[in-house]
Amino acid sequence: MKKVLITGSLGQIGSELTTTLREKYGHDNIIATDIREIDSPVVTEGPFEILDVTNGKAIHDLAEKHNVDTIIHLAALLSAKAENNPQLAWNLNMNGLMNALEVARELNTKFFTPSSIGAFGPTTPKDQTPQDTIQRPTTMYGVNKVSGELLCDYYYHRFGVDTRGVRFPGLISNVTEPGGGTTDYAVEIYYEALKNKRYSSYIAEGTHMDMMYMPDAINAIIQLMEADPNQLKHRNAFNVTAMSAAPEHFEQAIQKHIPEFTMDYQVDPVRQAIAESWPNSIDASAATEEWGFKAEYDLEKMTEDMLDKLKAKLSIR
Numbered sequence: 001m002k003k004v005l006i007t008g009s010l011g012q013i014g015s016e017l018t019t020t021l022r023e024k025y026g027h028d029n030i031i032a033t034d035i036r037e038i039d040s041p042v043v044t045e046g047p048f049e050i051l052d053v054t055n056g057k058a059i060h061d062l063a064e065k066h067n068v069d070t071i072i073h074l075a076a077l078l079s080a081k082a083e084n085n086p087q088l089a090w091n092l093n094m095n096g097l098m099n100a101l102e103v104a105r106e107l108n109t110k111f112f113t114p115s116s117i118g119a120f121g122p123t124t125p126k127d128q129t130p131q132d133t134i135q136r137p138t139t140m141y142g143v144n145k146v147s148g149e150l151l152c153d154y155y156y157h158r159f160g161v162d163t164r165g166v167r168f169p170g171l172i173s174n175v176t177e178p179g180g181g182t183t184d185y186a187v188e189i190y191y192e193a194l195k196n197k198r199y200s201s202y203i204a205e206g207t208h209m210d211m212m213y214m215p216d217a218i219n220a221i222i223q224l225m226e227a228d229p230n231q232l233k234h235r236n237a238f239n240v241t242a243m244s245a246a247p248e249h250f251e252q253a254i255q256k257h258i259p260e261f262t263m264d265y266q267v268d269p270v271r272q273a274i275a276e277s278w279p280n281s282i283d284a285s286a287a288t289e290e291w292g293f294k295a296e297y298d299l300e301k302m303t304e305d306m307l308d309k310l311k312a313k314l315s316i317r
């Protein structure tokens with residue numbers, strides 16, 4: 001990767017990835033794009049362009065103008081939002097992906113896009129879900145993610161585009177809050193613990209899902225994109241995870257630092273049903289074997305860092 005175009009760069013992954021890539025590869029070499037502009041270092045600390053990914057020509061023109069060798073395509077709707085508006089989700093998640101892949105083919109660039117644990121469904125083995133297994137998701141987001149994995153494989157086999165990707169679990173970050181996901185509770189809980197010392201979880205007790213701290217997610221993207229292509233057998237949909245946790249595990253981890261913190265449950269049936277259709281835990285051994293993936297943060301280490309960073313951000317002593 002020498003010159004990179006990132007779509008959806010103001011989102012949860014994009015905002016931290018853009019900053020890290022600019023530090024590593026040079027500020028002028030990372031072209032951040034998004035459909036909107038906000039007050040953010042992503043906009044002010046390097047090249048930034050407005051881009052609607054449903055407009056394929058606009059992606060092409062920007063990629064050509066900046067002479068990029070890599071496209072990192074992040075613009076997408078998350079699971080709960082996609083379930084509320086399946087038609088919009090199909091248009092943005094599928095047509096946006098197809099447009100970005102076409103540009104990668106036309107301009108011969110490398111390509112990364114994330115899949116998700118949402119690509120699994122109720123008939124998938126729930127525990128230590130294997131890399132290659134049944135994928136019959138019941139959500140629009142899941143349908144988009146499985147189709148996306150297959151489309152990226154297709155572009156690699158049919159056109160030789162160097163496509164790569166991972167199946168991300170719920171991502172937890174202290175920089176940008178997620179919007180419209182099923183795993184968002186695992187971010188909200190830290191903000192509420194610090195601000196109000198209480199949290200109402202919309203996901204029920206005992207519901208396990210895979211999670212990962214954002215620094216591990218960013219490292220995974222960079223490591224996979226820098227990996228020797230000859231070592232990659234799976235390419236587009238590597239399972240990656242750092243922990244499998246339920247709401248009560250976050251509660252207990254936070255209580256070690258804020259003993260007065262309490263949590264109750266007000267379960268949201270839509271997001272609970274999505275969570276129950278996803279695995280309890282996934283097996284990331286293919287990513288470890290093929291490109292050396294290893295998460296650094298477990299729940300305890302992540303909780304300590306999240307609370308420290310958020311205290312500073314929210315000016316809480």
Ligand code: AKB
Binds near residue numbers: 080116141182184
């Ligand atoms: C979501 O909850 O939709 C995302 C995901 C796991 O893909 N965080």
